[in-house]
Amino acid sequence: MLTTRPTGTNDFLPGESEKWQYIEQLCRQVCAEYGYQEIRLPIFEHTEAYLRSVGETSDIVEKEMYSFEDKGFRHMTLRPEGTAGTVRAFLENKLYANPQPTKLYYIGPMFRYDKPQAGRYRQFNQFGVEVFGADHAAIDAEVIALAVEIFRRLGLTGLTVKLNTVGCAQCRPSHMEELKTYFRQYEDKLCTTCRDRLERNPLRILDCKEEGCKAVAKGAPTTIEAACDVCSAHFQKLQEYLDAIGVRYEIDTNLVRGLDYYTRTAFEIVIDSVGSAQNAIAGGGRYNGLLAQFGGDDLPGIGFAIGLERLLLTLKEQGIELPVGTAPAVYIAPLGEAAQKEAFVLAQALREKGIYTEKDYLGKSLKAQMKAADRFQAKYTVILGDSELEKGVAIVREMASGGQYEVQLNQLAEDLEGRLK
């Protein structure tokens, strides 16, 4: 009990953590090139922030939130996604006073009380991007391009950008009514959850995977058909912009996002993987009106998030190796207590020069230390025994060739530094 982690959480051990660092570094690099700046936010927010934004009828709010009451009886929730917190911070810190648009990114853990399975965890990590204050379709295209660029640099293949427009405050209400009217005719053919969705959120029926519902949904009026002129024009322009930079996409009229705040552009990046049913590796869309819901000015917004566990999973499936750390340049093998101290001093001197240095801490035999140096794949091993100490020298062995020579102790750090240049 004391040695089991909570269900749905992960320990990322050495060997794995380097991969995370690599991916995070890549995300930061691409963001820097696209002009997105990092925002670091709390891990929990007021529960209302999610009720109001993600939507009370969404699965996330209805059954997946890690909510608790703090000692002051305030309702708190471990963030299930990044957009609500980013919007909150944008307004609270009055970033709207800066020249717009504001282009932000975040990276970190999210929490959802799901039943874990491949590519789905209760604590999982997302890299996400949010842009406020720009309504032009160019920014929609840029955001999609940014996600695709990250995947491209990783060498991923077989990904598809699925695109849809899901309506806005103008066209959604009438479309919802159309949908209700349409689906009511086939109510008996819908699954139980979809019957439930019919009145509350008929849009979601379009996304249902049940065969019966899928068949019915085929004939339903699509969001594209129902789109108002502004939405249509926006969607058209987005496609033109994506075409212009060669980002390929597929229009999926059934694509509906599970979070209620999306308007107009909705997209998802899926990967045809064999290993996992969780094939959506990134998802996002536009959310004009969300800032107003938080009580701010009615600035437009758009964003997406990448599920990093899924990204790692996909990389593994596609056999893409990420760097897992570097080998030490120097391994110091002391023999005896006097040498141990000398080795300690030498290690410090080398490290101060920026040289990755390993040493023995256990007083192992020379043989065992050589083995360790070999396992570390150290470039050089410094052997420091009593006879060397007496002469004020150390033996430096180049591991690959097996050649070795003596160096004066007081010149050792400089000597190694020179050789490693």
Added chain:
RNA sequence: GUGGAUGUGGUGAAGUGGCUAACACACCGGAUUGUGGCUCCGGCAUUCGUGGGUUCGAUCCCCAUCAUCCACCCCA
């Protein structure tokens, strides 16, 4: 929340109602005195997720529980 599968040392795994629970890898130590990668030798599970039960006796049978994995659902 629903359904399915699994749970033997650090890892991958064999195994059977009954004497000291295979094997491989990893790890540790050794093969003449202070030197790696190959080879050889030795060590490494009072114990088979946990708690009950059946039995003369259970890792192998039953029940419960916990955990993991997979699918549905949902989503990243």
